[in-house]
Amino acid sequence: MTAFDFVFYVFAALTVASAVVMVFSRNVIYSAVGLLFTFFGVAGIYVLLAADFVAVVQVMIYVGGILILLLFGVMLSQRVTKVELRTGTLQLVPALLVVGSGLVVLLRVMYKTGWKEVPAAEFKATSATIGTLLMTDFLIPFEVVSILLLLALIGAAFIARKERKT
């Protein structure tokens, strides 16, 4: 096992462990901290995949934007410390059966597929390539994204405004 593999396993373990904390924790803020470390683990894995720009953007948008938005939303809601977060499991046995069979199917697919051995990715800078591609090959999706962001802004502002009046 090379150092590269070791680092990958560390980040994967960090991601999965934080996700488990996030899902099973009873305190909302603890879940948010678990989410923080999950995002961090994913950013690490992006780095190992030679996607440096995406890794930094992951930290900037997810940790710096979405996590803060979530924390603000949680802290704005009332009595968040007193609410019991654990929703009761309704039907344990059927749920276990369905999830278990899904897991078995996934594992079989993973092991039976003939994965091709691709030569290791070149670790070169990606920002310039992304910039050029955005302007040339992917121009239409890029402009549509601007309209999407505009819609998101208007919609979110509208919803937040309505709630203020109640």
Next chain:
Amino acid sequence: MRELVSSVTSSQSFLSNLPEFVIALIFIAIAAVILTTVAAVLALIGVYLERKVSAHMQDRLGPMYVGGWHGWAQTLADAVKLLIKEDIVPRAADKKLHLLAPFLVFAATLAAFAVLPFGRQLIVSDLNVGVLYVIAISSLVVVGIILAGWASNNKWSLLGAMRSAAQIVSFEIPASLAVLVVIMAVGSMNLGEIVLYQEGGIHKWLVWKFFPFNLIAFLIFFVASLAEVNRAPFDIPEAESEIIAGFHTEYSGMKFAMFFLAEYANMFLVGAVGATLFLGGWSSPFGDFMNSGPFQVFWLFAKAFALIFVQMWLRWTLPRVRVDQLMYTSWKVLTPFAFLAMVGVGIYMII
């Protein structure tokens, strides 16, 4: 940094027996120790400097007693005092989060030091997304502040933390747009390359290029970075007379020292980034005159400390800005001007 590592490895034969990544890790670890010490010492110097500068601006003398000549050991004494103070965690506070917050804030600030170019080869991490990385890692500080405010279970801490988060977040947009102008001019996000572009004398500094748009961008960046560090006149989150001490009200002893250290290290970081992006980084303003080796480190520190002095000057001159005035400034003044600067530079570069 890589050339440094390879040059040392080729000169010492016993080092080439170890696998490559171990050598890399050793070098990075040494650099980390050095930079951690530098950050801590800078914070101590910063505190002392602040007390002296504020004192002289207020026509008094500041610390004069501790250590003999002009009280130079004052901050050391303060550090020792904080070390032996009791770490009081309120009974109603969330102990785990209370402990986590200083870690997040300080580690994020220190991690941003890794991309600062201190010299031609003295960068620990010559990231190709250097500038974006600095902006991204500052957002970790915001999360740390919110957790600190929440964990204290104190109305004032929570209010201070939320205001601080809203403030930092609002000023991140104009700061990023101002930095964008620099990237447009240089064509790369790599901090080392940005400095190399400005090498050759004061006339090649990016603050004078595309006049006046880069100057506007520099001013926007400076003001926005003041807000990012929670310095006056944007220091509502720490306003002593308004919400006690804001998000670090319930912190005492070494945890408080960590927040304090992180704030001053952040001040230096923002000054150094501003100097690197706009004022030529480690390159000498006299062209080739004092441009080699240790002089480069000297120039970067000199420029960063000049910006820090201006920050302190502003703190002790201007009154504190009200919260709604602050939001007004960020969204209605700085952001439009930053967009204007960006469009202006774009048109300038095409024509």
Next chain:
Amino acid sequence: MLFDFAGVLVFLIFGCLFVGINLLLSRLIQTRNPHPGKLSTYECGEIPIGTGWIQFNIRFYVIALVFLIFDVEVVFLFPWAVVFKELGTFAFVEMMIFVFMLLVGLAYVWAKGDLEWDKPREVPAPELASVVDQPKLTEEMAS
């Protein structure tokens, strides 16, 4: 590139180590004297009223939302800025369309008043003067 990011990771770990060592050191040599007064929440010396939670202005959430949208826009602006020098006018026009859409969004949010923070209520002057009845300093009191 892995070398550079390894540097970042090592610095993060060192930051945590530095804080950890300092806190440990402090824990070894600090005094420990718990007292109910010290352990209660600090509210300028008064006994704290209520829990540690207050109703917030919804402005915080709106500002975070608007910030997120503009953050995503800035993320799209960065790779464009890197290649702008080579690509020239065509890229500039394309990006200006993108920026214009978002400036429309900013103008909308501005015009609808979503960027306003609540201004402090102005108390008219006569109201204040009547609250405090200052006794006049007379000759007898001064002597």
